[in-house]
Amino acid sequence: MTQAFHLLPAHRSAAVQARHVDASFAEVTRFELAGRNVIALGNAAAQACKRGGVVTAGSIMHPSARGFSVEAKAAVLADCIRHALA
Known part of the structure; x- marks a missing residue:
């Protein structure tokens, strides 16, 4: 796991x-x-990967996305990881 970019906004x-x-x-x-x-x-990560020519196994909401429970975000991430590892 890494950051798509190594910058901190204001x-x-x-x-x-x-x-x-x-x-x-x-x-x-x-x-x-x-x-x-x-x-x-x-x-932002999906667009950076696209512009950088990196093929992704999936693109999902950022963990800090508002309006979703922690459990819902974890479930989406877990599904995407399972798909990426299949």
């Missing part, structure tokens, strides 16, 4: 510009993902 839910995400992805994350099953957690 505050929660703040947007990080795609050019900064892409630079971080190109310099760090793509090496961490090489040869691994990748599950994108959230839209």
